[in-house]
Amino acid sequence: YSDPHCAAGRDTIVHLFEWKWTDIKAECERFLGPMGYCGVQVSPVNENAVVTNPSRPWYERYQPVSYNLNTRSGNEQQFRDMVSACNKAGVRIYVDAVINHMTGSYSGQGTGGSSFDGGACRFPGVPFGPNDCNGGDNCHTSDGSIHNYGNPEEVRNCRLVGLADLRLGSDYVRDKIAGFMNNLIDIGVAGFRVDAAKHMWPGDIVGVFSRLHNLRSDTFGSGKKPFIVQEVIDMGGEPIKMSEYFGTGRVTNFIFGVKLADVFLRHSNQAKWLSNFGEGWGMPSTYDVLNFLSNHDNQRGHGGGGAPITFREPKEMKIATAFMLAHPYGFPRVMSSYDWPVNYQNGNDQNNWMGPPHNGDMSTKDVRINADNTCNDGWICEHRWRQVYNMVAFRNVVAGTPLQNWQALGDNQIAFSRGTKGFIAIVGDGSHMNSDINTGLPSGDYCDVISGSYENGECTGKTVHVDGSGHAHFNINGQSDDPVVAIHIGAKK
Ligand SMILES: O=C(NCCCOc1c(-c2ccc(O)c(O)c2)oc2cc(O)cc(O)c2c1=O)[C@@H]1CCCN1C(=O)/C=C/c1ccc(O)c(O)c1
Numbered sequence: 001y002s003d004p005h006c007a008a009g010r011d012t013i014v015h016l017f018e019w020k021w022t023d024i025k026a027e028c029e030r031f032l033g034p035m036g037y038c039g040v041q042v043s044p045v046n047e048n049a050v051v052t053n054p055s056r057p058w059y060e061r062y063q064p065v066s067y068n069l070n071t072r073s074g075n076e077q078q079f080r081d082m083v084s085a086c087n088k089a090g091v092r093i094y095v096d097a098v099i100n101h102m103t104g105s106y107s108g109q110g111t112g113g114s115s116f117d118g119g120a121c122r123f124p125g126v127p128f129g130p131n132d133c134n135g136g137d138n139c140h141t142s143d144g145s146i147h148n149y150g151n152p153e154e155v156r157n158c159r160l161v162g163l164a165d166l167r168l169g170s171d172y173v174r175d176k177i178a179g180f181m182n183n184l185i186d187i188g189v190a191g192f193r194v195d196a197a198k199h200m201w202p203g204d205i206v207g208v209f210s211r212l213h214n215l216r217s218d219t220f221g222s223g224k225k226p227f228i229v230q231e232v233i234d235m236g237g238e239p240i241k242m243s244e245y246f247g248t249g250r251v252t253n254f255i256f257g258v259k260l261a262d263v264f265l266r267h268s269n270q271a272k273w274l275s276n277f278g279e280g281w282g283m284p285s286t287y288d289v290l291n292f293l294s295n296h297d298n299q300r301g302h303g304g305g306g307a308p309i310t311f312r313e314p315k316e317m318k319i320a321t322a323f324m325l326a327h328p329y330g331f332p333r334v335m336s337s338y339d340w341p342v343n344y345q346n347g348n349d350q351n352n353w354m355g356p357p358h359n360g361d362m363s364t365k366d367v368r369i370n371a372d373n374t375c376n377d378g379w380i381c382e383h384r385w386r387q388v389y390n391m392v393a394f395r396n397v398v399a400g401t402p403l404q405n406w407q408a409l410g411d412n413q414i415a416f417s418r419g420t421k422g423f424i425a426i427v428g429d430g431s432h433m434n435s436d437i438n439t440g441l442p443s444g445d446y447c448d449v450i451s452g453s454y455e456n457g458e459c460t461g462k463t464v465h466v467d468g469s470g471h472a473h474f475n476i477n478g479q480s481d482d483p484v485v486a487i488h489i490g491a492k493k
Pocket residue numbers: 059062063098160161195196198231233297302
């Protein structure tokens with residue numbers, strides 16, 4: 001278990017993938033704070049290799065060359081300004097910590113100008129030298145790289161796609177990594193997404209984390225441990241399991257998004273079985289997971305075990321997001337993406353390496369906001385879609401209440417309440433729901449927060465009347481763009 005330290009009344013984080021610090025600062029103040037988001041997962045903050053073939057791929061951010069805070073997203077001062085402004089707006093910052101490895105690409109300059117020689121494990125910007133990377137003493141493959149994910153030793157001690165694998169058993173390396181993370185903690189971040197955790201021994205993770213400071217007491221109160229989400233891609237089938245990492249924090253639950261894609265995208269499973277979604281479907285405890293529909297990697301077609309729902313399937317993404325945010329299981333993360341020109345050849349997207357929207361000099365484009373509050377220049381901004389941010393508010397209003405009044409009106413027609421505070425009805429296929437349903441809510445006129453919002457005492461979308469017995473009529477056409485109705489006591493006339 002690990003606590004995200006959300007400010008009061010907030011309960012959802014968003015991954016602003018590849019955004020610049022100046023844009024995130026602005027987004028905290030103008031949108032995420034006012035709309036009730038708990039926090040932002042940012043891209044890696046430390047200096048990385050400049051990969052030029054292909055040209056500046058997104059994954060160059062996952063090839064560290066030092067722990068200096070210089071990246072395409074900005075410099076240390078801009079990072080500091082963002083963290084303090086977001087905290088002031090009630091929005092937490094979680095850093096994507098790439099601590100299993102350094103870059104493997106032969107040599108060159110990092111995004112902060114540091115030199116390095118990945119092949120020789122020489123990173124003067126830290127400094128790390130050859131003794132600080134794993135080698136023949138504990139990696140026994142012919143070329144020093146991982147080939148067999150069925151061998152836990154190999155997965156931990158050898159080079160992931162040739163990247164210099166840090167010797168996390170060494171006190172010096174643990175001190176350097178903890179120093180990097182403590183610098184961020186002292187700046188005011190609330191925690192970390194730990195990249196490639198599967199590739200680190202749980203005992204070494206303990207060795208690093210035991211060196212971490214508590215969070216800033218002026219921002220979080222005293223004695224608060226950093227929030228930890230460990231990226232462990234475990235869809236079953238490999239010996240390394242999510243459960244090995246429960247002792248050091250939450251883990252990324254890849255099963256969650258794939259199962260919801262089975263139901264709402266592939267229709268290979270039925271929504272009526274979602275009544276016990278979560279532990280009942282073999283997923284870890286609600287306290288041990290971070291849930292999401294897709295992430296920066298599997299939205300590009302890498303994910304094993306079935307394609308997730310992404311912004312390219314907007315209808316299904318909104319349905320599944322509404323379900324994720326209405327359901328009490330786990331702690332949710334919304335993905336906020338940028339567009340790129342997919343080019344599928346033999347089932348592989350030739351362009352899945354492409355980095356963020358950029359200017360002629362390869363600098364990352366600013367995020368420009370249109371008059372209608374959508375984003376411009378290739379930034380998708382799923383977190384700004386009304387059906388998403390209104391469900392963030394729904395989740396905030398119903399916090400602490402159990403799932404009740406579950407009903408399945410058809411194989412793919414479901415409805416449930418959260419205590420007496422919120423209610424949602426979903427049609428997950430092309431069928432038509434036209435029924436009186438017991439909502440469990442007090443009587444009154446509620447605004448459907450999917451088709452509109454509650455503004456100035458009025459509903460800009462549908463109004464739902466709940467009678468004295470808690471019943472209301474739901475007429476939902478599964479063929480429509482948003483076959484979901486969601487109501488809660490925070491949007492009641
Ligand atoms: O074909 C690729 N990689 C091999 C298949 C994906 O394997 C990777 C995994 C990976 C995939 C599946 C697993 O079950 C697993 O345990 C690990 O995690 C990484 C984590 C990193 O920090 C940096 C990386 O380069 C990788 C990576 O290449 C391309 C070219 C190099 C980067 N990359 C990529 O595809 C980059 C992927 C990537 C980058 C960052 C991530 O956080 C991530 O989850 C994936």
